[in-house]
Amino acid sequence: MLKQRIEALRVCLKEHNYRYYTLDAPIIPDAEYDRLLRQLESLETELGEPIPADSPTQTVGAIPSNTFRAREHTEALLSLANAFDESEVEAFEQRIADGLGEAFTQDTLFIIEPKVDGLAVNLRYERGNLTIAATRGDGRSGEDVTDNIRTIADIPWQMHSGEMTVPDLLEVRGEVYMSKTSFNALNTLQQANGAASFANPRNAAAGSLRQLDAKITAKRNLNFFAYGVGAGGRDLAASQSELLDLLHTFGFAVQETAMAKNSKELLARYQQLMLQREAMPYEIDGVVYKLNNFDMQQRLGAVARSPRWAIAHKFPAQEVVTTVNDIIWQVGRTGVITPVADMQPVAVGGVTVSRATLHNIDELQRKQVYAGARVIVRRAGDVIPEVVKAIDVDENAVFPALPEHCPVCAASLFRVEGEVAWRCSGGLSCSAQLKERLRHFVSRGAMDIEGLGDKLIAKLVDEGKLTDIANLYELDYQSLSAWQGMGEKKISNLYTAVEQSKTQTLARFLHALGIRHVGSATSAALATHFGSLDAIKLADEDALLAVPDVGPEVAASIRSFFSEAHNLNVIERLLEKGVSPQAPKIQLNSHPLSGKTIVLTGSFSAIQRRSAQEQLRALGVKPASSVSKNTDILIAGEKAGSKLKKAQELGIEIANEDQLLAWLDWQ
Incomplete structure (x- = not known):
């Protein structure tokens, strides 16, 4: 039974690896993948038998597709082990200390780098010239994306070595990513062209880098951060911090980093970056801690798929999987009827949630959500949790239907032509x-x-x-x-x-x-x-x-x-109850301001300027935007500026907000 569970998990994770690394179309969030991988690691340990080399716990990425030419990496690209809580970061520090023995002192430094949510690539430079660029692939070989990589401004075609001597062969490793601004612009364009939107910047970056036409990649505005080296880089620097400075000198973009001496300082920086995350121009999904000294890194070495001297500390998951208990229909403050998923409580984005919006009936149907469905839930920053989509949809499931009447006041529902929202018509009584x-x-x-x-x-x-x-x-x-x-x-x-x-x-x-x-x-x-x-x-x-x-x-x-x-x-x-709306005592165009040209300037406390202009226009007034000799009256609110000065110079009548309200209320 244990072996069957292990084999089933291996098959499942290999499929997810293929979807993520090869197809750029994952169907589960990263947090769910991490959970499954940890479950497999635990079961393999429990079984106690030799672990096959092709197990997802021993491999990195997935075999490259046949779409692009395969390229061998001179040195393998390893993945990083993950930490999800403070105790695991403290354990990482302890393992470093145990592995280094007396060489580990209170002055031993760790370097802290934001973990960019992008696509790892390996850049091969020969005599300082870019010759081959390949994706991570399975860590040993990846897909040749050289033409597309050349469209990224952060990656030099020729390294800016100056007076420095660069190795005849140098592999530079880093992350291709898409900024939040470029991601939003791309999805806007996709929607305008009737194409599917990308789920997140990482998927958008991966899909853009794997275009058959480099001209398309060039239009996607990709970026790159260098973070390491492979072949040819062993003797370039004595530490990670020195290496990043050198890579920057060579012409590569690198991230801002910080240094720390212990897990307490590592965790403090983690909290700072988590608070800064939403304001950053690109997505990060965690923090990477590395032992800074390369000699110490060399002494610690690596396990099957990851180095012992580095670890990725993930932020709380912004996308997780849970189960829907029921679909509840809520009525918003403007009468919009919104389906809400009542779910099994789950921690997402650092907060436990049990309800998430489905926006409207069309979205509910498109995402195929129903009672009993397993769904991906997303929450970024302070954004209200939302259901992204259902996974493993049961073809026999019963999908919820829109109620015939308002679930609160029983009034009829209506939808304006061209809009997706259904609304309660019982506005005054709901x-x-x-x-x-x-x-x-x-x-x-x-x-x-x-x-x-x-x-x-x-x-x-x-x-x-x-x-x-x-x-x-x-x-x-x-x-x-x-x-x-x-x-x-x-x-x-x-x-x-x-x-x-x-x-x-x-x-x-x-x-x-x-x-x-x-x-x-x-x-x-x-x-x-x-x-x-x-x-x-x-x-x-x-x-x-x-x-x-x-x-x-x-x-x-x-x-x-x-x-x-x-x-x-x-x-x-x-x-x-005695409410008796007073009918107007004037006919249209008989208002004292009718036919006059009026300019409003400054700010008003009781009414918005645009609303005042609309009401004046309805009374036969001609609102204007600038003061001239044709202006009859200037109505000045707080902080009136140059328009007030010009009106005074021209001798134009000036009124205040109280007079404006009186005119609007004139009978």
Whole structure:
């Protein structure tokens, strides 16, 4: 039974090696591969029999494909053993000390290098000229990618030796990678061309380097860091730090490094790099610790697949495999219905997660996720965990379907043509959207209810005192007196502000309802055009399209909102509680600013400049971007600059934000 498990793991890992190193198309994350490899190492030790030379625990990489010509490395490229926690780093230091004996002192130095998540290559230089470049392959031979390597600016065709003598033959080892900027640009281009996106920069770099047409590789903007040498490099330097300085002199890009004397200092640098990771321009997936002195390295030697004098300390996995328990449908603050995977808890990116977003029904179906599926979960930095894809998909699995109604309020769902998101239509009554709806409803550009800040709204909802927007006008103010910070004056002011809002303008009331695609300018145009709430509620799409700046998408959104019974119910209750939106007393083009050219400058605290411009335009005003003799009024906010000075020089009328708000609210 033990032998069968070992053989099954060997076959599995060989397949994953082939997919990773040869096809550049891994189907499991690195953390899952590391887990399987460690499991195999443990089982082989438990069996106690001689380990075959072709076992994944004894080999590096995979046999090169037949796509490119095979090239032998003069000296083999070894892999690095991995450490995943502090105890393993401490054990690494202890093994070094034991191996060196008295030669290991408190002054023995380790060099620390960021571990680039890229593709290892071997560069062969003859008399300082690049002649052959090959991928790692199986460590002994790789694929000839010389033409493609020559497109990478970080790799000199001829080493800049200056007055130094370079060996007749020198192998330079390093990592080809793709920067985050280049990766994002490449995926944008892939999507624009209808091609598949790359999963990560490492896959993108590997795929780009293995192009049959070097012109394509050249367009991918690959980079390279040198980190070591093979044949011909033994006597170039006495230490790794000296070697990196020399390689930089030769014209190679090298990374910044740090030195340490013990595992405590190694771990401190590890924590620093982990914090800097997200801000770095390229991906790193860990830190490499090396004994700096080459003579000491030589004394320690290597095991089957890795040197004893170096180790890679991996960062917490950003991609892991776990199992989905169930698919849960959540309603976001804007009404978007999102499928979420409820999973077996798993550590990813240093945090234990049990739920991850699936974004939308189309993504769920594309990723083939279902209850019981084994999935890859990704989390980078502070990004919310997401399911990347399912693996080993069961062809008999039952895939989840989109619910017919909102799982929170039971309102109908809708999807705007051309969009992927499905939304709940019960905007005013859906409790999942309530806090955000209330924040918008009471804001200065809407019902303008002072005293209802975010914290108070959140508490009123959490305590069950507000279950929809209409509850705002039937608050039990006396019960609020028991709350900390809610004194008699504050409660009285809140009551007054709520009561005053009952006679807010129709334009602001419409804006407060939060109808999708209907901002303050459109609300003002609707109020002016129709003159009453009832007329807007009954208007069909053709009538709505007659309103200035209302297009088919906006008209459809308005019609959908007023067709939903849940929304009509909340509006009816608002009216019953005394809310009486005031119809405009003017017709379009009868506003005192109608026909005038107005420039806005500076910043405003109560309204965004773009929103103000839209509302002014709806009232027949001509907003302009620059001050001239044709300007009628300049409205200056905080930190108004050169435009204010020019307006003063030209004698143009100047108004402030308070006057702007009064004009926008003019009846």
